[in-house]
Amino acid sequence: MTKVGIIGATGYTGLELLRCLLYHPKAEVTIATSRQFAGQKVAVLFPFLKGYQDLTLSPLDLETVAKQTEVVFTALPHQVAMEVVSFFIKKGKKVIDLSADFRLKDPGVYETWYGPHKAKELLPLAIYGLPEIYSEKIRGATLVANPGCYPTTAILALAPFLSKGVIELNNIIIDAKSGVSGAGRGAKLATHFCEVNENMEAYKVCNHRHTPEIEQELTQLAGKVVKVTFVPHLIPISRGMFTTVYARLIKTITSETAHRLMTDYYKNKPFIEVLPPENVPKTIYVRGTNICQLGVKVDKKSSTIVIMAAIDNLAKGASTQAIQNMNLMLHFPEEMGLKTLPVFP
Ligand SMILES: NC(=O)C1=CN([C@@H]2O[C@H](COP(=O)(O)OP(=O)(O)OC[C@H]3O[C@@H](n4cnc5c(N)ncnc54)[C@H](OP(=O)(O)O)[C@@H]3O)[C@@H](O)[C@H]2O)C=CC1
Ligand SMILES: CC(=O)N[C@@H](CCC(=O)OP(=O)(O)O)C(=O)O
Structure with missing residues (x-):
C-alpha cells in the first residue's frame, strides 16, 4: 500500500x-x-x-x-x-x-x-x-x-472545439453555477443558511480569480490567445457545479457534428460522459462521482454553440x-x- x-x-x-x-x-x-x-x-x-x-x-x-x-x-x-x-x-x-x-x-x-x-x-x-x-x-x-472547479468545467467543455477553428476565440461566455461547499467549510456570512437558501446570485462578475486560469489553459489548447467573459453564481445546493458556455461559430456545424467532435475528442476517457443532443447534463447525475457530463447544442439562427458541463465541485x-x-x-x-x-x- x-x-x-x-x-x-x-x-x-x-x-x-x-x-x-x-x-x-x-x-x-x-x-x-x-x-x-x-x-x-x-x-x-x-x-x-x-x-x-x-x-x-x-x-x-x-x-x-x-x-x-x-x-x-x-x-x-x-x-x-x-x-x-x-x-x-x-x-x-x-x-x-x-x-x-x-x-x-x-x-x-x-x-x-x-x-x-x-x-x-x-x-x-x-x-x-x-x-x-x-x-x-x-x-x-x-x-x-x-x-480549480470552475476551470475544470470550462476547459472540458471547450477543449474539443478550440483547435478545430470552429469557434471565435475572443467571444466566449462562461456562465457557471456552484453549490455552497465550493466556498469551503469555514463559517462565513455569505454562506449562512439564510443567505443562500432560496437564493441565487452572481458574484465577482467578470472579476473572478479563476478567469486567468481558464484563459491560460484555453490559450494553451487553442495555440492562440483566448479571452473569456466568466460569471460565477452561487446556488442553493450543497454540492454540484453546472456551467453553460456560449461561443460564436465561425463554421456552420450541426448539433450532431458538434456532438461527434466531442465524443471523438473524449474517446477512451472513462470519466467523461458526452450526452446525446436530446439530453442535458444534471448535477444529480454526477453527485459524489468523478464524472464530468457534457452536452452540446447548436443554435443555428444565432450561429452559437452552447456547451453544458456538470460536475461535483468536491469530486x-x-x-x-x-x-x-x-x-x-x-x-x-x-x-x-x-x-x-x-x-x-
Ligand atoms: N471546496 C471546493 O469545492 C474546492 C476547493 N478547492 C481548493 O481546495 C483547498 C481546500 O478547500 P476546502 O477544503 O474547500 O477548504 P476548507 O476551508 O473547507 O478547509 C481548509 C482546510 O485547511 C486548514 N487550514 C485553513 N487555514 C490554514 C492555515 N493557515 N494553515 C494550515 N491549515 C489551514 C483547515 O483546517 P484547520 O483550520 O483545522 O487547520 C481545513 O482543514 C483550497 O485551496 C480551495 O480553494 C479546489 C477546488 C474545489
Ligand atoms: C462557491 C465558491 O465560493 N467557490 C469558490 C471557488 C472554489 C474554489 O475553492 O476555488 P479553487 O478551485 O481556486 O481552489 C470561489 O468562488 O472562490
Missing part, C-alpha cells in the same frame, strides 16, 4: 479525500492533519468515516508527515499551501496540491490575483492536473496542480480528480478506487 498524507483533512475537500481513499485498493491514509482538531479521532469526529478507527488527526508538523508518507495531498487555502508543498517536494515526496498556488504558470499573473508567491522556483515543475488532457505529463510529475472539481491524478502519478489504473455511481435523486 502507498502511504498517503492529507494536509487540511477536516475541510470539505480533505474530508472528501478521506471518504474516497478509504476503500482505495493501493493507497492508505497514514496521516491526516488539522490545526483545530489535532488529537481527535477521525472516526469519532466524523462518524460516517468510522472505517478510520486507528486514525487520529495530527497537528501540522511537516517533518512527522514526511516520515509517514510517500504521497501528500495539500487541501489548504491558497497562499498557505505553497510553503507546505515546497517542504514536501524538497523531501522527495509526490505532491498533489488542491489550491491555486501552482496552477498559473506566470508568477506575475498569480501575484495579481492571489498575492505574493514564495515558491516560484517550483512553478516550472508543476503539471496542471487535468487528466483528460495532460495524462502523459501527469504520469511523470512530482508536483500536480489540481485544477471531479477537487478531491476525486486529485485521486485520479495520484493514480496516474503512481502508474495505477486511472479509475482505481473511483468507480462509483451517484446517489440519485
Whole structure:
C-alpha cells in the first residue's frame, strides 16, 4: 500500500479525500492533519468515516508527515499551501496540491490575483492536473496542480472545439453555477443558511480569480490567445457545479457534428460522459462521482454553440480528480478506487 498524507483533512475537500481513499485498493491514509482538531479521532469526529478507527488527526508538523508518507495531498487555502508543498517536494515526496498556488504558470499573473508567491522556483515543475488532457505529463510529475472547479468545467467543455477553428476565440461566455461547499467549510456570512437558501446570485462578475486560469489553459489548447467573459453564481445546493458556455461559430456545424467532435475528442476517457443532443447534463447525475457530463447544442439562427458541463465541485472539481491524478502519478489504473455511481435523486 502507498502511504498517503492529507494536509487540511477536516475541510470539505480533505474530508472528501478521506471518504474516497478509504476503500482505495493501493493507497492508505497514514496521516491526516488539522490545526483545530489535532488529537481527535477521525472516526469519532466524523462518524460516517468510522472505517478510520486507528486514525487520529495530527497537528501540522511537516517533518512527522514526511516520515509517514510517500504521497501528500495539500487541501489548504491558497497562499498557505505553497510553503507546505515546497517542504514536501524538497523531501522527495509526490505532491498533489488542491489550491491555486501552482496552477498559473506566470508568477506575475498569480501575484495579481492571489498575492505574493514564495515558491516560484517550483512553478516550472508543476503539471496542471487535468487528466483528460495532460495524462502523459501527469504520469511523470512530482508536483500536480489540481485544477480549480470552475476551470475544470470550462476547459472540458471547450477543449474539443478550440483547435478545430470552429469557434471565435475572443467571444466566449462562461456562465457557471456552484453549490455552497465550493466556498469551503469555514463559517462565513455569505454562506449562512439564510443567505443562500432560496437564493441565487452572481458574484465577482467578470472579476473572478479563476478567469486567468481558464484563459491560460484555453490559450494553451487553442495555440492562440483566448479571452473569456466568466460569471460565477452561487446556488442553493450543497454540492454540484453546472456551467453553460456560449461561443460564436465561425463554421456552420450541426448539433450532431458538434456532438461527434466531442465524443471523438473524449474517446477512451472513462470519466467523461458526452450526452446525446436530446439530453442535458444534471448535477444529480454526477453527485459524489468523478464524472464530468457534457452536452452540446447548436443554435443555428444565432450561429452559437452552447456547451453544458456538470460536475461535483468536491469530486471531479477537487478531491476525486486529485485521486485520479495520484493514480496516474503512481502508474495505477486511472479509475482505481473511483468507480462509483451517484446517489440519485
Ligand atoms: N471546496 C471546493 O469545492 C474546492 C476547493 N478547492 C481548493 O481546495 C483547498 C481546500 O478547500 P476546502 O477544503 O474547500 O477548504 P476548507 O476551508 O473547507 O478547509 C481548509 C482546510 O485547511 C486548514 N487550514 C485553513 N487555514 C490554514 C492555515 N493557515 N494553515 C494550515 N491549515 C489551514 C483547515 O483546517 P484547520 O483550520 O483545522 O487547520 C481545513 O482543514 C483550497 O485551496 C480551495 O480553494 C479546489 C477546488 C474545489
Ligand atoms: C462557491 C465558491 O465560493 N467557490 C469558490 C471557488 C472554489 C474554489 O475553492 O476555488 P479553487 O478551485 O481556486 O481552489 C470561489 O468562488 O472562490
